[in-house]
Amino acid sequence: MKVFTTRVIPEEGLALLQRAGITVTQWSDLTEIPAKERIAKCKESDAMLFAGGQKIDRAFMEQCRHLKVISLLSVGYDNVDLKAATELGLQITNTPGVLSNATADSAFLLMQAVARKAFFHHKRILKGEWGFSTPTANLGVDIEGKTLGIWGLGNIGTVMAKRCRAAFGMKIIYNNRHRNEAAEKDLDATFVSFDELLQQSDVISVHTSLTPDTKEKFNAAAFSKMKPSAIFINAARGGVHNEKDLIAALQTGQIWGAGLDVTNPEPMNADNPLLEMPTVAVLPHIGSATIETRNAMSRIAAANVIAALNGKPVPNPVNHLYSL
Numbered sequence: 001m002k003v004f005t006t007r008v009i010p011e012e013g014l015a016l017l018q019r020a021g022i023t024v025t026q027w028s029d030l031t032e033i034p035a036k037e038r039i040a041k042c043k044e045s046d047a048m049l050f051a052g053g054q055k056i057d058r059a060f061m062e063q064c065r066h067l068k069v070i071s072l073l074s075v076g077y078d079n080v081d082l083k084a085a086t087e088l089g090l091q092i093t094n095t096p097g098v099l100s101n102a103t104a105d106s107a108f109l110l111m112q113a114v115a116r117k118a119f120f121h122h123k124r125i126l127k128g129e130w131g132f133s134t135p136t137a138n139l140g141v142d143i144e145g146k147t148l149g150i151w152g153l154g155n156i157g158t159v160m161a162k163r164c165r166a167a168f169g170m171k172i173i174y175n176n177r178h179r180n181e182a183a184e185k186d187l188d189a190t191f192v193s194f195d196e197l198l199q200q201s202d203v204i205s206v207h208t209s210l211t212p213d214t215k216e217k218f219n220a221a222a223f224s225k226m227k228p229s230a231i232f233i234n235a236a237r238g239g240v241h242n243e244k245d246l247i248a249a250l251q252t253g254q255i256w257g258a259g260l261d262v263t264n265p266e267p268m269n270a271d272n273p274l275l276e277m278p279t280v281a282v283l284p285h286i287g288s289a290t291i292e293t294r295n296a297m298s299r300i301a302a303a304n305v306i307a308a309l310n311g312k313p314v315p316n317p318v319n320h321l322y323s324l
């Protein structure tokens, strides 16, 4: 049995695969595997393990129908045409749950970095511009007691809400596809409409998946309904906000600041105006990038491969989610 991984995966997942008697071939180059090569590798393999957001479209899957599973080393599956996969009988799996803490922590970090203009001050120091501090210089804003609006109160959104409530006593409001009664009880969270979320939040943190419904939902119309003091955080997918509209909203003072772990496109160009704004903090999509979390993700991705290659039900199928 052979599996091909599109990136070098963490040791723990690799060891699980090897102990299960599976031959593992990895793409060790730091550039993305070219499409032609990817098809060639697929043809030699029984399963593939995908890391990174490379598109997995119908044309590719039509040539790889023999695969027992395409195991994603991610919770997000917006890069996969799930409808085509299901029609072609290809099983797709992901790695939910284990990355919720790390990813919420990156949103939490960004919220504070924006509130205190931390990345901006760091850049000033690097340029030798420490400057002369006065009582009215270098001011950020407090987070304590403010209202956090979570868009997408699933696994990661719930951890972000917990962190913010415990650390800063924030009031939690949320909008989600379905009401989350456990969170309403545990976090005293209030379900609101999308427009109410925009109007009432001091900080909005996006944790939805990227779907046709959520694509560019944060656009000029949405930003215009937010408070001029609001902070926008996106640690989900860059496609959920419209970048030009976000830049305009910040430049015209429609909102106060933004923290992004995800951008559209990725990587962000180094000359992007967002990178020069004092109340903006950008990270290069490192939400789940801790040693412990990436090892845990690799164990789950490996377990999905091992189950599929042994003809057992996979622990984390996502095919059934394509209609959502």
Ligand SMILES: NC(=O)C1=CN([C@@H]2O[C@H](COP(=O)(O)OP(=O)(O)OC[C@H]3O[C@@H](n4cnc5c(N)ncnc54)[C@H](O)[C@@H]3O)[C@@H](O)[C@H]2O)C=CC1
Pocket: 075, 076, 077, 096, 097, 099, 100, 103, 151, 152, 153, 154, 155, 156, 157, 175, 176, 177, 178, 207, 208, 209, 210, 211, 213, 214, 235, 236, 237, 261, 262, 285, 286, 287, 288, 289
């Ligand atoms: N920055 C990073 O490194 C990472 C980003 N992510 C992103 O975060 C997303 C969320 O991950 P999880 O919390 O594990 O997923 P989840 O499935 O537990 O939560 C997603 C939530 O979004 C809600 N949602 C979906 N469409 C909606 C809509 N139109 N309106 C309102 N709510 C909607 C769902 O009901 C669900 O509660 C992933 O899909 C992925 O794209 C995930 C991990 C790491």
Ligand SMILES: O=C(O)C(=O)CO
Pocket: 073, 074, 075, 076, 077, 099, 287, 288
């Ligand atoms: O899991 C995901 O969806 C990511 O974006 C990276 O961990």
